[in-house]
Amino acid sequence: MPTVINAKSVTRNVGWSVLSKTSTFGLKFVTVPILARILTPEEFGAVAVALTVVQFLAMIGGAGLASALIIQRDEDMRTIHSVFWANLAISCLMAIGIFVWAEPIATLLGASEAAYLVQLMSVLIPLQLGGDVAYALLARRMQFGKDAFWNMVSESAGALAAVVLALAGFGIWSLIAQLFLSAIIRLVGLFAVSRYVPRLQMSVRRVIGLTRFSLSMMGSEIANFVSFQSPMVIISRFLGLADAGAYSAANRFSSIPNQVVLSAVMGVLFPAFSSMMQDSARRSNALMLSTQVTTVLLAPMMFGLWALAEPAMLMLFGQQWAYAWPVLGLLALSKGVLTPCSTFIPYLKGVGRGGTLFWWAILRALITTAAVAFGAYNGSLVEAMIWLCAVNVVVLVGYSLVVFRADGTPFVRGFLICCRPMLSAAIMAGAVRLLLERYGDLVPHAALQVAIGAVIGGLIYGAIVLATERPLLRKLKDLARKRSPAAEASPAE
Template identity: 65%
Template sequence: MAPTQGVKSITTNVGWSVLSKTATFGLKFVTVPILARLLTPEDFGSVAVALTVVQFLAMIGGAGLTSALIVDRDGDLDTVHTVFWSNLAMAVAMALILFFGADVLATMMGAPNSAGLLRIMALLIPLQLTADVAYSLLAREMNFSKDAILSTVSEVTAALVALGLALLGFGVWALVVQLFSSAAIRLFGLYAITRYAPRLVIRPARILPLLRYSSGLMGSEMANFVTFQAPMVVIARILGLADAGAYSAANRFASIPNQVVLSAVMGVLFPAFSLMGDDRKRRSEALMFSTQAMTVVLAPAMFGLWAVAEPAMLVLFGPQWAYAWPVLGLLSLSKAIITPCSTFIPYLKGTGHSRVLFWSAVLRAIATTAAIAGGAYYGSLVDAMIGLCIVNAVTLVGYSWAVFRVDKIPFFWGLLTSSRSMITSFIMAIGVRVFLHTFSAQLTSPYLQVLAGAAVGAVLYAILFLLTEMRLIRKIVDLVRRRRGRPATEPSSA
């Protein structure tokens, strides 16, 4: 029988995943700006566009089968073997389509000179899809400690290799080798950890129930893919590779907090919510607690980066990227606005509400693509980023309404509870910007501006957090006390 999952179990696994992402955070914090100084915006743009195509074809090839395998905890090894061979067959097919259609696809994406990169990067698809099968075995057992160690090793090694090649003058190939290094280490590591050995067993009857589940997710996953990757394609086609590279570099850095926290949390929450079944009380408690916790962590980081974006761009990326500081600031703002929604996708996915997930994702994808395209066509890259911020504000309200309705949580109470830390973070960021403007004559160095802004922001947010989140603090304290075998100070509420 599958283990019962609650807040305690979720936080244990989230802790391991966040530890893994945090271990790579410091290195990425350094390597992304260094790579940006060594490479050109066109290099970043070319690889980003090519990777978008690869990820899209890999998503189609996987057909959501590994996600279905995580939910299907009673499936035997014959089912796993069948998924492996199905994934491998589709991966090879997608790789061949990409290899022979590279010229056409590169032109469609607005980067005709990237056809050669596409042919080489086609090999990433089999590496990704075959690794996903082994990962699903770890995920459905909630064994994230081993995956955390492997993720740290693969990301750190790949980043160091890329940095070394960039320093040696290999240019765009440094980014390509980084992708292959990370994928290859992850592939072999996962199979070594799980000790899974594929056998030539194909049982089509075993895969049909998985397809019924995965087909409901495919539409929403494709829509989410469009939401996150459409900006790159639209910018490349309308504004060119230089602006696409500026967007890619700024987005890479602005996404680091999300990579550290969200990627870890979403990987754990999806199987955790799927285990809770119809236990609405425990599910609601886990949903609200995880949403509040993620907002408390992510919102101040993203709003803080928005507040110091101008000096941060000079400090991190150098003078050649200084013109793109509004892009970094607006990207950070757009991600800050959406932080309360960080747990909604794994919640809807894990609880089987594929229809709500699908329509929410489709509407968001359409709105995001339209806003980016309109801003880029009639204005500039900055206008496109402003459009993204507006769409994310609307998405926050829409997603919250959909999820709270599914879980029967009062909408206004749920929205206020989940967004409270976002509001206080925004107030903190405004205070930082006012401070930097007031003391601009004294803070002449961008390094001083970043350090002073971070210090002032930390103090302001700490004060606001203590004033507004005492109930959450008590929940966290009670959770820690229960984990140590001590009685809670008071019953925790949802």
């Protein structure tokens, strides 16, 4: 790759990405509860079901071709232009197809009344795929700061527009406006900062040459998408749009910490691991360090949200959503279980293990779909979420086996090191939940319960981390002290 990747560049780009996600986190922390108070669960559910279809087809349409550009040694413009036109052609065909077949698709998903939304949102497919090549060029050049800026602008504009329109009484159309405005601004921004100008050049041979990598990536991404989105489809079909709306609202909020940390880190780690493909020692050190750090940061957020789900749901979403607090807690718990997996997918992609990633993603999609369907068909939304948590425990062990085997790290050693922060977070969350159950009545206001619980949880978790993660803290301290130009130019260890 043309860009030298070292400790300084990786840290800087992760910082930009985290800053971008943190800014949008702040807006969503405010806007999602506001929208949930104004809109009905059915409106949330209808948009969520339609968006699931669009996102699924957008993932297929990309076919992983843009990802294949990232790992190419040189920026061959003829290949880049060919990928752009291939993506555009595929996305337009899919948009036409989903527009024509919107009614049977919506009926199949148990939301026939959302057919008009499926038609309208089909336009999002070319809008989303149109910027893939521009983003791939920024990723190749490790210019995530430019992407971060436009991500902040697009997400902020969309969120603010949604709130204004919802307050003005536009209802479900406020959510539609949010999606379109964000997509258009991001598309324009990506082309502006990448300075990519499509030319009328097309080489079918070069596009086909990228498919060996891109098809395995497409398969694994589709399988991961099914894992994440199949619960929405199942809930809509078996339990109705109201439960789908409750799941959507809880899932959107519980996903915010993931969006802040994981999406920021994963985008940078993919090209970083790719550059270390021939250096096993350096790659292994980077894997363990990045996994520990992301788990230390993310696990307490997710397990803490599980502990405080009841007052948090009431405080943020209002009384009409209070019944869904177990859903919010269980979703946070299911995501918390997977925090050590945060770096596994970019690692397998970066070291060229697309086939392994594909088959394990397929297996995960199958067991996730089956488990959630079993819980929803035979019980309720809460039971479906309990099954989701159980499946994610199995997924954690399975991905750990695959990654540590590929890395040459002994499984038991690697698993214990990476999961130790998650265990600390679970102990903290259990203590906070116990205190809330016993003494919560002494603090009748939900917001005070959340604030006090967060402070107590932070103190407990901080004490446990100081006692159990001293080697990691020393390593981070040493990295922070390396300020000299020579140190910053050295490869990440």
